[in-house]
Amino acid sequence: MVSIKDIASAAKVSISTVSYALNGSDRITKETADRIQSIANELGYVPNRAARMLKKRETMLVGVFLTDFSGHFYGDLLFGLKEELNRRDYDLIVCSGRRSHRMIPERAFDGAIILDATFADEELLGYADRGHKLVVLDRELEHANVNQVLLDNKAGATLAVEHLLGQGLSRICAVGGPESAFDARQRMRAVRQAVERAPEASLEELPGAFDKASGYAAGPRIAEAAREGPVGVFCLNDEMAIGLCDYLRTQTSLQIGRDVHVVGYDNIELAQYMQPRLATIDYSKRKWGALAAEQLLKMIEGEARGAGADLRTVG
Amino acid sequence: MVSIKDIASAAKVSISTVSYALNGSDRITKETADRIQSIANELGYVPNRAARMLKKRETMLVGVFLTDFSGHFYGDLLFGLKEELNRRDYDLIVCSGRRSHRMIPERAFDGAIILDATFADEELLGYADRGHKLVVLDRELEHANVNQVLLDNKAGATLAVEHLLGQGLSRICAVGGPESAFDARQRMRAVRQAVERAPEASLEELPGAFDKASGYAAGPRIAEAAREGPVGVFCLNDEMAIGLCDYLRTQTSLQIGRDVHVVGYDNIELAQYMQPRLATIDYSKRKWGALAAEQLLKMIEGEARGAGADLRTVG
DNA sequence: ACTATCCGTAGAAACGTTTCGATAAACCGT
DNA sequence: ACGGTTTATCGAAACGTTTCTACGGATAGT
Structure with a gap:
């Protein structure tokens, strides 16, 4: 070479x-x-990238960690991220799986963006303590080396419930997310508040884990409830909503949009191709990604400048 | 540190x-x-990863290049890849975009897997000439440093056409892929042969580019054809099939599965959630990924061994 | 014309590893 | 007790860059 x-x-x-x-x-x-x-x-x-990395102590690389590569959720987010990073001369690298976590302490990139449930909070704090720059997406974590980019989960969930109430539905079911998920907790809290504000609305909470299987699993209980009249269901994300619709269509004769009204969250690409099209809460994932990139670069470059790269002894 | x-x-x-x-x-x-x-x-x-890379002249990293992160297609493929690589102690890194191509000559990884239309054949051959190990997915490229992992496109496309013919359809439309795509050419060739073999079947070829928009764009012509009786449409991938169904449903009163029979290719996740479920050609993307990983590692490690890492002068 | 200044280039150290060859100490058998 | 062999550890070079400092030559000022 x-x-x-x-x-x-x-x-x-x-x-x-x-x-x-x-x-x-x-x-x-x-x-x-x-x-x-x-x-x-x-x-x-x-x-030679390795040599340059070693000498300059910077990689011009940013890693983004995803729970898995299944991808429905991430296309636009990654697009937003990549665009913004490229504009600033950084490259994006996508990683998944516990094994790859070690790339953070090994300094394989200048900073990481975390949208990955396989990271525990303590693990992330450990990295941050050692000086690694992180941005966590829709997760609460306070640290000088960690920036958060949060969604307005409260507004979104409120919107969803009010959408159902506005259709005259008073019996509301909500299919939740994992207890550990920050965004699930935020959304569910907003659901409770919204239902409480409505005079004669009732709420039933069903457990869920943000995957299609839990939507499907919630099906029987919802079908039962629907026997006593139309019911509005808010699934805390689209995956579960799709699982639920799958159940309702294949295992019951209930009609979606009449007997059961379903609304999801995230507006994943699949949602618009469902029949009928799934009602869902939308937000700009592209912008979200760009924002995350910006936050991360602020930390990375902020430090580079702050450290006085141009200080020189004179005289 | x-x-x-x-x-x-x-x-x-x-x-x-x-x-x-x-x-x-x-x-x-x-x-x-x-x-x-x-x-x-x-x-x-x-x-420190950089230091180790520099000294050992190996990264224990494999890069996979995708045309974009939109992702529907890739979840299972990446899963298969990652599993196999991890078993052999390599990590997987996902990249996209022209900018990131340079990571190959910069030796950011030990080998790369290419499923990315933004690479021209000549570019890839250039890398291979300089000793970089590549695996190309469903693309024809002859070189000592390039392995190909091909799909049996002929068998798949034949199956698709015969499925339509078997339903008594004799008027077949095929929505094609980009001229530059090797797999599209293979599939279309098989389509022609299959139709020719059938006594009184006719074929109409429509242009396409493997995206939803081209499926949608093929809609009017297909709707016109369907006025004279049921027609069978083979879209060379699922994305286009979904685009076509979208057109038929929203812009015409034709009924899918009666007036127009649609079959796609790839069995992307979306396919099974369509109403009615999209007929499609399935193959194991997970296995495909594992195979690609295996081919790549064979080249990487084959060389490492062949180079006589353990040769020693004795006596 | 002689020193002071500047400018273009060269030399060398450093980044954090791996690994070859050397070295000193311990061991063994006789 | 002595040469010979083994054993555990050390020293130093190398990987390919970047960047500080040094240096020699040209230019300019008086």
């Missing part, structure tokens, strides 16, 4: 000159710089 | 001893090794 050294000997200059030239330093005359540049191109030189 | 050096001085041994101990070499006595190990744990030592 051709290295800076090869260019140096080909151009009959020192390796430092090559380095300066290739990085566009004005210490080098334009002519030598151009000459070196073209020799580098000729030889097909590409800088 | 704590380095091997810190451990060395804490343990009052040389850094080489620490390195050997931490890597489980039998040059070091068990007692010292244990002592060093526990000191490392105490100090919270984590090896």
